[in-house]
Amino acid sequence: xxxxxxxxxxxTSDAIARKVKAYLHExxxxxxxxxxxxxxxxxxxxxxxxxxxxxSHRLDDTAFVGVHTGHxxxxxxxxxxxxxxxxxxxxxxxxxxxxxxxxxxIVRHNGERKSERFLALNECSIKSMxxxxxxxxxxxxxxxxxxxxxxxxxxxxxxxTAYNKALGGAILHPSLASIQLAEMASINNRVYRTIGxxxxxxQHHTCLLKPKNDVDFQVTIDHLTLLQQDVKSxxxxxxxxKVRFARFRPFPFWKRVKESFIHD
Numbered sequence: 001x002x003x004x005x006x007x008x009x010x011x012t013s014d015a016i017a018r019k020v021k022a023y024l025h026e027x028x029x030x031x032x033x034x035x036x037x038x039x040x041x042x043x044x045x046x047x048x049x050x051x052x053x054x055x056s057h058r059l060d061d062t063a064f065v066g067v068h069t070g071h072x073x074x075x076x077x078x079x080x081x082x083x084x085x086x087x088x089x090x091x092x093x094x095x096x097x098x099x100x101x102x103x104x105x106i107v108r109h110n111g112e113r114k115s116e117r118f119l120a121l122n123e124c125s126i127k128s129m130x131x132x133x134x135x136x137x138x139x140x141x142x143x144x145x146x147x148x149x150x151x152x153x154x155x156x157x158x159x160x161t162a163y164n165k166a167l168g169g170a171i172l173h174p175s176l177a178s179i180q181l182a183e184m185a186s187i188n189n190r191v192y193r194t195i196g197x198x199x200x201x202x203q204h205h206t207c208l209l210k211p212k213n214d215v216d217f218q219v220t221i222d223h224l225t226l227l228q229q230d231v232k233s234x235x236x237x238x239x240x241x242k243v244r245f246a247r248f249r250p251f252p253f254w255k256r257v258k259e260s261f262i263h264d
Contacts, residue, residue, distance in 0.1 A: 002032035003090070006051045008043025013069045016080055017042045020067070020087060027091035038090065038246055041066040045073035049222045052121045052243060063097060063246040065090075074161055074260065077251050089248040096247045100158045100174040101203075104239035105221060108232045118221045119239055122159030125184075126209065126234060127151035129216040129227070132187065138208040139201065145194050146212065149186035154179055154207065154236045159222075161257065169198040173253055177203040177238050202238075209234040 003024055007017040020040055021031065039055060039062055041048040048066045055062045066076025067083060078086050089095070103120040118124070127133055133151050137144045155164035157172035160180055165171060169182040181199040188194060201207055210233045211217070217228045 001090070002030045002035060002037045003040060004031060004033045004036040005040045005042060006047060006054070008047045008069065010043075010069070012080070013042045013047070016067060016069060016083060019083055023084065023087040024091065027087070029091060036062055038062070038095075039064050040086075040090075041076060042069060043076065044068055044070045045075045046223060048073070048075040049121055053119075053222065053224065056119050056241075059241045059243060063095065063244040065095075065246040065248075071260075074158060074256050075245070077256070086248070090246075093248060098245045098247045099242040100245065101156055101177045101179075102239040102241055102243055103154060103156045103159075103179055104235075104237050104241075105154070105219075106235040107219065107228055108235070109228075110230045110232045113230070119241060120154075120159070120221050121156065121243055122162050122222045123153055123155035123164060123220075124236065125151055125153045125163060125220045127184070127218045127220075129218055131213075131215065133184075133217075134212040136210040136212060137181075138210065139199075140205055141208075146192075147183065147186060147194055148192045149194070150184040152209065153182045153184065155182065156180075161260065164198070167198075170200065171257060172200065179207070179236060179238055181207060181236075206235060206237040209236070 005017045005020050007013040039051050041051045067078045068076035105118040105124045106115055108115045132148050135147050137147055153163050153167055157176050158174040160172045164182050167182040169180050179201050186194045211231055217231055219226045219228045
């Protein structure tokens with residue numbers, strides 16, 4: 001098996017990453033940064049998000065596992081004192097693959113500029129660089145509403161516990177192939193009206209966001225913030241690709257939710 005290790009870059013994470021590499025070297029596993037079968041992420045969920053984007057071009061061939069050096073994460077579920085146990089599992093035990101759905105975002109521009117395609121593990125958020133965000137929201141090719149407000153957030157089920165939750169969105173189990181659209185401070189009065197509730201769209205539904213005014217947009221894909229100009233539309237749907245996590249032991253999603261938000 002070929003592996004690579006990524007680190008958050010702090011002293012503790014770097015030390016654990018070196019330990020993981022040393023242990024795996026003793027088991028005679030091959031280190032391959034370019035084409036790993038498994039990526040061991042040491043840090044937190046943000047570190048694993050970075051690893052996901054670094055290897056998003058080979059999702060069919062690479063699985064991820066996380067060691068957290070801070071608070072318990074939704075993606076990084078092994079603790080530092082369990083590193084030896086994890087390494088033995090990696091070296092000796094065929095891992096179970098757990099797949100989570102991803103969000104596909106396609107930004108199309110006016111003129112001859114090529115469209116851009118992105119994959120998000122957590123979410124995509126869209127905000128206007130000046131004034132309120134004003135966009136038509138189409139679902140399955142039909143106009144649903146015209147949104148006016150601070151912004152919009154489209155999340156995956158695994159990302160529903162992140163920015164989406166802070167916006168009042170529902171927490172979705174990652175086994176649901178779906179995406180969720182949540183509003184940021186929508187304007188609702190006698191003139192302007194939105195649904196005012198998060199929308200959960202199934203795999204076969206496409207959501208198209210069309211700007212109503214000529215402004216620049218800040219589009220954030222997970223931890224990556226991009227300035228988008230002269231935007232014609234932003235298309236969001238469940239991606240055909242999935243992210244693969246290496247599971248060596250059960251760690252139920254609802255247990256993660258409980259331990260992250262309500263555990264004493």
